[in-house]
Amino acid sequence: MGMPETALIKQHLIDPEICIRCGACEAACPIDAITHDDRNYVVDVNICEHCMACVPVCPTGAIDNWHNVPRSLAYTLEQQFSWDQLPALLTEAQLAEFGAADMAIDAPLTQKEEAAQVAAAAEPDPSGETPFDSSAYNSTLPPWSGAHAYTNLYGPRAAQKTATATVTGTLRVTEVGKEYDTHHIVLDFGAMPFPVLEGQSIAVLPPGLDARGKPHVPRQYSIASPRNGERPGFNNISLTIKRVLQDYDGNPVRGVASNYMCDLKVGDKVEIIGPFGNSFLMPNHPKSHIVMICTGTGSAPMRAMTEWRRRLRKSGKFEGGKLMLFFGARTKEELPYFGPLLSLPKDFIDINFAFSRTPDAPKKYVQDLMRERAADLAPLLADPNAYFYVCGLKSMEEGVMLTLRDVAVQAGLNWDEIGGALKREGRLHLETY
Ligand SMILES: Cc1cc2nc3c(=O)[nH]c(=O)nc-3n(C[C@H](O)[C@H](O)[C@H](O)COP(=O)(O)OP(=O)(O)OC[C@H]3O[C@@H](n4cnc5c(N)ncnc54)[C@H](O)[C@@H]3O)c2cc1C
Known part of the structure; x- marks a missing residue:
């Protein structure tokens, strides 16, 4: 017997805004639930068994989207093929309208939920609070003064494929x-x-x-x-x-x-x-501040932003705000661009290096440096003209976000308000891999 039409399901969807149409998910699906046209990769709700084979192979995370919907309103393939972005999640009130809100969701956990559960089981939080989810603060909006970003000019659904x-x-x-x-x-x-x-x-x-x-x-x-x-x-x-x-x-x-x-x-x-990418973009208005936190090759976008600000400064026609860089690597030899970074003027950029494996020296991570510089970071967290960028190893993301939260709280700031503003105003961007 089929599922009742009001039954709440967790529908697996692919975010067309982030997907790079590489086809890894379709190739990994053992039961052909994923297909594509020249526009989007989509998941057939009638076939997908939530086996998760497609999730780890996705290079961007576009695959990790799960929407609670009543069975009768599940998104069809035709709908998914037409999307430029995912629809908004249905609210509890909307679900209640369909008589679905109280029903148990019998579906596997998303990667984020599973990670949060594993963390909670390993280290039960005595306060009983929900585990910290760093991605909840990641903004999908660019800074208001960000320039227009062209995307997908070349790719499977563009006129020119490569x-x-x-x-x-x-x-x-x-x-x-x-x-x-x-x-x-x-x-x-x-x-x-x-x-x-x-x-x-x-x-x-x-x-x-x-x-x-x-x-x-x-x-x-x-x-x-x-x-x-x-x-x-x-x-x-x-x-x-x-x-x-x-x-x-x-x-x-x-x-x-x-x-x-x-x-x-x-x-x-x-x-x-x-x-x-159309959100991890730099602000372009005068006196806007940029805080860059990175490890290893996560320095690439930070080099791009720093160099653009350096060229603007040289032109004498732009008054930039503060630039702060927190850069971590195991040793200084492993740090890309170590030499050129050191020659940038101190009044142009405030550079903080953290090395975790220098012989005979204590281990230092970017979070340690951020705590040391809390007095400078806290005012920037509260400043609507300051923008934060985190890029590098996936493992750094949570530690960095927890440190930003601690910096705010210790300065007497309300983290819920600050965290909400960072996301709402396109002021915090995470790109970890
Ligand atoms: C948005 C985004 C931006 C990125 N930017 C950069 C960048 O600027 N510079 C850069 O070097 N990479 C960057 N990457 C990572 C890059 O896309 C590749 O994943 C990486 O180069 C490995 O690809 P590969 O084909 O060499 O390894 P694969 O053949 O894909 O993998 C071989 C094996 O190595 C493992 N593996 C993959 N990546 C790593 C890693 N980094 N460290 C250790 N093991 C790994 C895999 O799990 C697999 O077992 C970025 C990724 C994303 C999603």
């Missing part, structure tokens, strides 16, 4: 060593239009086929150069790419895209899709 770029520069930006090898790669688009803003990303299509005989899925990389080019006036961008030689558990692997990119030579051609 842009071909030529490598015009490649440079190792970490000190030579076995474990860390990060390259600064410059790609030139020639006469192909490729407008970008600081904070956006592109995706690389590595040549060849994967183990299943299918084309490799695209891998995303943040743009490390400002809007008017790595070289001002040129139609080029730069990327900061770490060669992946170990998986997250430390086992030896050879990451497909990162090794392909780090091995490229000047003159080689690369297939690119994008640009992506």
Whole structure:
């Protein structure tokens, strides 16, 4: 017997605004519940069994969306194919109207819910409060003064499927060593239009086929150069790419895209899709402040923003606000752009480095530095002209957000109000991978 039409289901949906149409989810689905047209990837509610095989392979997190809807109102494939963005979640009042609010939801947990439950089980909170969810503060809105971002100009649903770029520069930006090898790669688009803003990303299509005989899925990389080019006036961008030689558990692997990119030579051609991202963008109004918190290659968008502000300052026509950078790596040798960063004027940018594995020195993480600088961070949290950006390892996200909360609370600020404002006003942006 089928489910009653008023039964509340947790419908699995893919966010068309974030999805880069790489096809990894469709390939991973063992029961063909995911399909696509030339516009969107969609999930068939009549087939999906919530097995979660598609969730870990998604490079962007677009896959991790679950909407409570009465069975009779489940979104059809036709509806999903027409979307440019996800519909709003139904409110409890709306669900109650359909007689569905009180019914139990018999569906698996999302990744976020599962992580929160695991954390709560490992460390039960004596206060009984809901576990901290850092992503709840992440804004999907750009700063009000952000410039217009072009997205998806090249990709499966664009008129032109890929842009071909030529490598015009490649440079190792970490000190030579076995474990860390990060390259600064410059790609030139020639006469192909490729407008970008600081904070956006592109995706690389590595040549060849994967183990299943299918084309490799695209891998995303943040743009490390400002809007008017790595070289001002040129139609080029730069990327900061770490060669992946170990998986997250430390086992030896050879990451497909990162090794392909780090091995490229000047003159080689690369297939690119994008640009992506319309919220992790910098403010453009005078005296706006920027707080950048990053680890490793998470420095790429911070380099782009810093360089744009440096060029504006040089022009003498823009009065920027404060720039604060918190930058973490295991050692200074592993830190991309260590040398050039040190030569930036102190009255232009306030740089704080944290190294977690320097021999004979105590471990320091970006959160430790943020606590040390709490007296400077607290006023910025309360200032509507200050914007916060976090980029780098997924594992840093929660610690950084908890630290921002502590900084606010210790300064006597109301975190619920501040956290709400950061999200509502496009003032906090998280990009971790
Ligand atoms: C929005 C966004 C922006 C990104 N920006 C950058 C960037 O600026 N610079 C950059 O270098 N990367 C960036 N990444 C990560 C990048 O997209 C790739 O995931 C990364 O380069 C690994 O791809 P690969 O093909 O080499 O490895 P794969 O072949 O995909 O993976 C090989 C193995 O390594 C593991 N693995 C994957 N990535 C890592 C990692 N970083 N550390 C350890 N193990 C890993 C995988 O789980 C797998 O087991 C970004 C990701 C996102 C979502």
